[in-house]
């Protein structure tokens with residue numbers, strides 16, 4: 217099989233059983249023209265000669281490796297976060313506050329009116345709302361059933 221004439225003491229490539237890779241080995245024993253035992257130059261271990269894989273074998277091993285990637289694609293995809301729609305969160309907040317809203321104490325909305333934080337507002341279009349934030353000089357955020365609206369005030 218080997219065209220090159222080898223003899224004990226020569227350095228050839230062999231698969232090393234300990235290093236688990238193709239490394240240079242020194243021929244320890246030969247039977248006729250066949251290498252039978254080699255000594256690993258890397259780990260110094262002596263073992264039977266295992267010829268390095270042929271180009272065809274190496275290609276087959278590579279294809280096998282590529283066919284089964286180590287990291288599955290599903291693991292890298294980020295799971296969908298179930299984030300709540302901010303408008304929906306506002307509606308929930310409004311519904312939660314609705315029972316504590318005293319309609320008779322609601323101040324009818326007027327763009328020239330003065331409002332305090334947490335004041336109850338009765339708006340002709342949006343209905344009942346609570347002043348969440350006063351934004352000087354003349355704006356306020358009011359939480360209505362439809363969500364937070366920016367309204368004018370004094």
Ligand SMILES: [Zn+2]
Pocket residue numbers: 232233234235236239256257258259260261
């Ligand atoms: Zn070795």
